[in-house]
Amino acid sequence: MDIRTYETADFEGVKALWAEAFPEDPPWNRAERAIPEKLGFQPGLLFVAVDDGGVIGSVMAGYDGHRGWLYSVAVGREARRGGVGTALVRHAETALLALGCAKVNLQVRATNGAVVGFYERLGYAVEERVSLGKRL
Ligand SMILES: CC(C)(COP(=O)(O)OP(=O)(O)OC[C@H]1O[C@@H](n2cnc3c(N)ncnc32)[C@H](O)[C@@H]1OP(=O)(O)O)[C@@H](O)C(=O)NCCC(=O)NCCS
Numbered sequence: 685m686d687i688r689t690y691e692t693a694d695f696e697g698v699k700a701l702w703a704e705a706f707p708e709d710p711p712w713n714r715a716e717r718a719i720p721e722k723l724g725f726q727p728g729l730l731f732v733a734v735d736d737g738g739v740i741g742s743v744m745a746g747y748d749g750h751r752g753w754l755y756s757v758a759v760g761r762e763a764r765r766g767g768v769g770t771a772l773v774r775h776a777e778t779a780l781l782a783l784g785c786a787k788v789n790l791q792v793r794a795t796n797g798a799v800v801g802f803y804e805r806l807g808y809a810v811e812e813r814v815s816l817g818k819r820l
Contacts, residue, residue, distance in 0.1 A: 685740065685768060687775045690730040695719060697739025698732060705758035708795075712819075718744075718756070731775055733759070733768050741768045745776040745788075752785035773806050791815055 690698070699715035711717065722730050726746055733741030740763040744755040754776055759768045780788055790808070792799055800810060 685733055685735045685771070687731055687733050687741075687771055689728055690719070690723075690732050690742075694732050694734070694739050697734075698742050701739055701742055701758050701760055702756065704761060706756075713756075729776070729779060731772060731779075733763075733772055735763075741772050743772040743776045745780055747780055747783045747785045752780035752783075752788040754788060754790040757790070769802060770806060773803075 695715065698719065702709070702713075702715050706713065719730070722744055729745040729747070731743050731745075732739050739760075741759040743757045746753045746755070754773065757769060757773060759772070777788060790803070792803070804810075
C-alpha cells in the first residue's frame, strides 16, 4: 500500500470509493464535482491510498492560513481495519503541518457517530461546537 498525491488516472477509483463510503452524500460532494474543484485549489492536498488493485483509500485536506480541515476520509470496505485510514489521516496531518497548520478540524455526520472512535484513536477530541454552514 502506498499513499501519494491524487493523479488523473485515479478518478474512477476515487469515484467508486466515495460512492461506496458516502452513499448519502449530496451531489456537490460527489467526485465529478468535488475533485475538479479541489484540483483547482491546493491540489497537492488530495491523497489516495493505492495497492495493486488501485485506489483503496482517500483523504482531502485544506489549509486556509488559520485552520486545516480534513474531508473525504474513506477506505474501501475490503481494506478496512488494516491501518489504511490511520495512515491516510497521518499523511494529511504531516502535509498540513508542513504548511504551518497548527490545528486541524473535521466534521462527522451525526448519523456516523460510530466513526468518532476512529478519530479519537488518532488524538482527535470531540469539541463542544455547533456546526453551521451556508451554501453560497
Ligand atoms: C472510518 C474509516 C476511514 C476507517 O478506516 P480504516 O482503514 O478501517 O481505519 P484503521 O484500520 O486505521 O482503524 C484504526 C482504529 O480506529 C478504530 N476504528 C476504525 N474504524 C472504526 C469504526 N467504524 N468505528 C469505530 N472505531 C473504528 C479502531 O479502533 C481501529 O483499530 P482496530 O482495527 O485495531 O480496532 C473507514 O471505516 C471508512 O472509510 N468508513 C466509511 C467512510 C467514513 O465514514 N469516513 C469518515 C467520514 S467523517
